Amino acid sequence: MLAMPRKDLILFLGFAAAVLAMPIWLQPFGAAYPDLLNRFAxxxxxxxxxxxxxxxxxYLSFGHAAFFGVGSYAAVWSFKLLSMDAVPALLFAVIISGLFALAIGFLSLRRSGIYFSILTLAFAQMSYNLAYSVFTPITNGETGLQLSLNDKRxxxxxxxxxxxxxxxxxxxxxxxxxxxxxxxxAFFLIATFFIAQRVTGSPLGMMLKGIKSNxxxxxxxxxxxxxxTLAAFVISGMYAGxxxxxxxxxDPLxxxxxMQWTASGEVVLMTILGGAGTLVGPVIGAWLIKYFENIFSAINDNILTQFWGFLPEGAQHAAVLISSKFVGEGWFLTLxxxxxxxxxxLPGGVMEGVRRIAALFRPKNPDSADAGTASTKPQPAE
Amino acid sequence: MTLLKRGLSRRRVLQTGMAGIVGTGVAPLMFTKGAWAQEFCNNPTGDTITIGLNVPLTGAYAEEGADELRAYELAVKHLNGEGDGGLLNVLQPSALKGNGILGKKVAFVTSDSQTKADVARAGATRMIERDGALMITGGSSSGVAVAVQGLCQEMGVLFMAGLTHSNDTTGKDKKRYGFRHFFNAYQSGVALGPVLGQEYGKDRKAYHLTADYTWGWTQEESMKNATEALGWETVAAVRTPLGAGDFSQFLTPVLNSGADVLILNHYGNDMINSLTQAVQFGMRDREVNGKQFQIVVPLFSELMAKGAGANIKGIFGTSNWHWNLQDAGTKAFTKSFGAEYGAPPSQAAHTCYVQTLLYADACERAGTFYPPEVIKALEGHEFDGMGNGPTLYRAADHQCMKSVLVVRGNENPTSEYDVLNVVQEVSRDAVDYDPAIFGGDLGPAEPVPMC
Known part of the structure; x- marks a missing residue:
């Protein structure tokens, strides 16, 4: 446990470098501004x-947004009651969401498969509705919890x-x-990536993979x-928190x-889009979805007209008309x-595409074939 | 787990990792330092300035949002000297020249706020950080307006609120960098109360259905105060989620509650749905306590009236403005908007258009885009000609003080746009109030926060 396999180390360092250099390599995509970079991380x-x-x-949880929301509320309450410093807010949020995950996980994990998914969905939707109505003194309902000048701190x-x-x-x-x-x-993204990497490689990770296969x-x-499974549930709940x-x-709000079910569904989409079960996949999925949400949704007809400017008048109009259905508020359609x-x-997500492309450039020598690649090929169901 | 012999120790990994983080983490900051050397957020250096339009294009208020967007585009055109100039010709006093603002052409970027505070804040941040927006404007939900206004205060960017009717926007959540032209729920209550007393008598039992967020809460409170002052009794006030779509589960209890007035504190599609369903339940044909059952919609708009069709006939409410007013400002705006889009403007479109012009005018009068100076130019500014009569931008809470319209659904509409009748124009003095009643604190204008 004291050493890291070389492959993991390269992956980790490459990932860290890519994350830290995001303000530079995202420039050409129009995404290099702090708010979106924050969301990416x-x-x-x-x-x-x-x-x-x-x-x-x-285990497919459809209620992870609940922990995400609980983490947000806990952090804002820490800002309101304790201090504007980020450290108590983070600690408070991770502990509260961990406890929350423990409670929900303890109940939901009595079932597996679709029943587990439905249970988590129900709990998350319950939390959402509670936050929206009954817990208004704590959550400020639809308006959202915000800082105010009278906060105690x-x-x-x-x-x-x-x-x-x-x-x-x-x-x-x-x-x-x-x-x-x-x-x-970004520091937390790299740190949590490191922890996830270690968990995946640890005996706990082996046990979890065992649970998945049978x-x-x-x-x-x-x-x-x-x-x-409960440990995995709580860990991922704490990540969400x-x-x-x-x-x-x-953004202290x-x-x-x-906590809505759409937010829970979003993280499922992110993971599947990038490649479930891989380390980098979910990250790529998250970046893709957030990129679509923030950049694609901001493209309006003016920008499209400029983009199709090289076409003759009639064709330009048609091109704008068609493409405008896929951008702006139509970004969901594209996604x-x-x-x-x-x-x-690519049932394995973006990461499977990456592997397939990599395999094309690799010499067809069975000895040098990577063990990891072979094991992740689509296999018949057990 | 496989361990390679050449593997590094955890300590080594952490050490190199941290060194890398510190090294690469600090380096890019040096490059961005230059960007902070400006004296305020997004100080325009070229020959154009950018304003950020944050309107709901999806969700319960999408229709209002689309009309707001049309109004903004028209305002930008007029500011840049294109089109017929619209209200530029009638604003009194005016420093606008029709050549942009301070000689710079006006450009705009848009964002779909989806009527969600989170999304709206992300959109506004994007427009400020990436697109260099100098001013953020838009609305249609007070929850969103309050959230975005707070963000703009933190970033040092002016926020010219569009349609937002909650008392909180210029009440307990008021901000130095936020300004509102639209009227508020308190003024609706004050204006509507006497008319309701006159029409429906002093002995009524009211049942509230309220959109469950800041606007609904304050509207419910204001309507309760106004109607209880008349002697009405409030039977119940039930909160409904925003964008519920189906309100039948909330409407059924009304029938057995003994109430004889239903007050719908809903707006946009919510109001269209709840009103239509209430009419389908046969509420308007009922008699309760020996009186005709009545429905009141305190905040009305043409778009909603159009959406609700015949159900709206005879129903009372209030409006900020109506295209059928006969003053020069209203006529000029309705003509110009109609020529451009083939339909009369809604009150949402009007307030957004006016806000854009007022911002431009304040910049011209201040002679700079520096936000604290623009704020000073707006605070306490008295103007006329925008369709609401003489109007004051009150310095104490950044609320525009002007007359309020009491409107009623038209019984005999002559066209699909002729859906509301103005019953009474309640004067500015009658709807005046002490800004201190809602508390809140504007906060400082300087030092200017750096976005």
């Missing part, structure tokens, strides 16, 4: 955590007086905004699988819509098409 954490449960154990008040206006989240006195916030989130067989060999807290740190194409032709 935050939702990647969310997806990586989700993958620990779904990718490793095969007991911890901060012990050390210094309140300044004018609303304070921003800080890290040991450094204001977390713009690129500082991004590198803060839980009944494991039970018959005398292994109680429940503690392992961490992501939610980071979102609240970069928490709304109930973060849906991409999703269908990937699921039909």
């Amino acid at each position: 935050i939702f990647a954490i969310f997806a990586v955590g989700f993958n620990i449960l779904f990718g490793l154990t095969g 007991y911890l901060d008040r012990m050390f210094f007086e309140a300044g004018p206006g609303l304070p921003s989240p800080t890290l040991f006195g450094v204001t977390l905004n713009g690129y500082v916030a991004f590198y803060f989130c 839980q009944t067989r494991m039970n018959y060999t005398g292994v109680n699988t429940r503690p392992y 961490l992501a939610g807290a980071l979102l609240a740190i970069t 928490a709304g109930a819509e973060r 849906g098409l991409v999703f269908v194409l990937i699921v039909v032709f």
Whole structure:
């Protein structure tokens, strides 16, 4: 356990470099601005955590947004009651969402397969509706929980007086905004990626993969699988809580819509789009979806007219008319098409595409064939 | 787990990793430093300025959002000296020249707020950080307006609210960088109360259905205060989720509650659905407590009235503005909007158009885009000619003080747009109130936050 396989190390370092250099290589895509970069990092954490449960154990949770939302609420309450510092907010959020995941996981994991999915969906939808109505004093309902000038901030008040206006989240006195916030989130993405990598390779990870391939067989060999699945559930719940807290740190507001079933479905899409069970896949899926959501949805007719400017008048008009259905508010349509194409032709997600392309360039020598590639090829169901 | 002999220790990995993070993490910050050397957020350096339009194109308020977008595009055209100039010709006093703002052409970027606070904030941040928007404007949901207004305050970018009717926007959640031209729920209650008393008597039992967010809450409170002052009794006030679609489960209890007035604190598609269903339930044909059952929709718009069709006939509500008013400003705007889009503008379109012009005018008068100076130019500014009569941008809470219209669904519409009649124009003095009643604090204008 003290050493890392070389392949993992290269993957980790490559991933870290790619994440840290995002402000540079995303420039040509028009996505290199702090707010979107923050979202890239935050939702990647969310997806990586989700993958620990779904990718490793095969348990498909449809309610992970609940933990995400709980993390956000916990972080904002920490800002309101304790301090504007990010550290207590993160700790508070991860602990609360972990406990929440423990409670929901304890109940939901009594069932597997579709029943488990439905149970988690029900719990998440319950949390959403509670946040929306009954818990309004805690969550501020539809308007969302926000900072206000009358907040107590007991911890901060012990050390210094309140300044004018609303304070921003800080890290040991450094204001977390713009690129500082991004590198803060990026640090957590890299750290959580590292942890996910270690979990995947650990005995716990082996056990979880065992559960995915045949839980009944494991039970018959005398292994109680429940503690392992529960551990995976809680870990991924804490990941979601961490992501939610980071979102609240970069933008101190928490709304109930973060817990809606569409938000839970989004993380499932991210994981499947990128490639469930792989480490990098969910990250790529998260980036793709957030890119579509923020960039594609902002393309309007003016931009399209410029884009198709090289065509003659009539053709330009037609091109704008057709393509405008796929951008702007029609970005869901494009995303849906991409999703269908990937699921039909690349069931393993984007990562399978990457592997197939890599295989084309590899010499056809059975000795050098990577063991990892062989094992992840589509196999008949057991 | 496979362990390679040449594998590195965890400590080594962490050390190199941290060194890499520190090294690469700090380097790009040096490059971006130059971007912060401006004196305020998105200080325009070229010959164009960009404004960010944050409107709902999907969700319960999509129709209002689409009309707002049309109005913004028209306003930008007029500011740049294209088209017939619209309200530029009638604004009094005006510093606008029809050559853009301070000689710079106006461009715009858009974002779909989806009537969700989270999405709207992300969209506004994108327009500020990536597209260099100098001012954010838009609305149709007070929840969104309050959230975006808070964001704009943090970023040091002006927010000219579009359609937002909650008391909180310029009440407890008011912000130094946020301005609202639209009226609010309190003013609706004050204007509508006496008319309801006159029409329906002093002895009524009211049942509220309320959209469950900041606007609904304040509207319900304001309507309760206004009607209870008349002597009405409030039987119940039930909160409904925004965008519910089907309101039958909320409407059934009304029938057995003993209430004889239903007050629908709904807007947009929600109001169209709840009103249509209430009429389908036969509520308007009922008699309760020996009186004709009545429905009241405190905040009305032409788009909603159009959507609800014949169900709207005879129903009372309030409006910020109506295209059928006969002053020069209204006529000019209706003509110009009609010529461009072939339909009269809604109140949402009107308030958004006016807000854009007021911002441009304030920049011209301040002689700069520097937000604190523009704020000073707007605060306490008295103007006329925009279709609402003499109007004051109150300095204490950034709320426009102007007259409010009490409207009623037209019994005999002559066209599909002629759906509302203006019953009464309640004067500015009558709907005036002390800004202190809602609390809140504007916060400072300076130092200007850096986005």
